[in-house]
Amino acid sequence: MSYLLPHLHSGWEVDQAIVTEEDRVVVIRFGRDDDATCMIQDEVLANIAEKVRNFAVIYLVDIEEVPDFNNMYELYDDCTTMFFFRNKHIMVDCGTGDNNKINWALTDKQELIDIIELVYRGARKGRGLVVSPKDYSTKYRY
Known part of the structure; x- marks a missing residue:
């Protein structure tokens, strides 16, 4: 499903996407297009892209093609x-201890929409950290 979403092919393109919006x-999925977890996440992102288009834009970055970050x-x-708003990284507290990023595939479309909307509302208010409506600390084990 990664072919349905725009890819950023260089560090400059990633920077421009973050800076110009x-x-x-700006929602960026970093990973490998052929990875099973990324395929699951990409399918969910592709399915919600149209629904969140008024307040979010979604990009994919292959970390082997663009190792800059x-x-x-x-x-x-x-x-x-990861999430960015007006050239600022927006952190999300999902209860896992790593607020910088979500490092698993969210399979529920509505949950991902809710998180993106929460990031949008919090970022517009100037918040650099938002708290997820759901605690994922016990749902996903690393």
């Missing part, structure tokens, strides 16, 4: 989803 949340964002997991 002024009114919507691997150290900066500690992209060591198979699939990582």
Whole structure:
């Protein structure tokens, strides 16, 4: 399903996507297109892209093609989803201890929509950290 979403193919493209979007949340899935976890996440992202288009834009970045951010964002997991708003990284507290990113596939479309909407509302109010409506600390084991 990764072919349904726009890919960013260089560090410059990633930077431009984050810097130039002024009114919507930039959702970036970092990972490998052929990874099973990323395939699940990409399918969910593709299914919600139209529903969140008024307040979010979704991009995919293959961390092997664009390794520029691997150290900066500690992209060591198979699939990582991050959020940016007006050139600022927005953290999400999901109860897992890692507020910088979501490093598992969210399979429930409505849950992901709710998180993106929460990020949008919090970021518009100037918050750099928002608390997820659901605690994922026991749902996903690493």
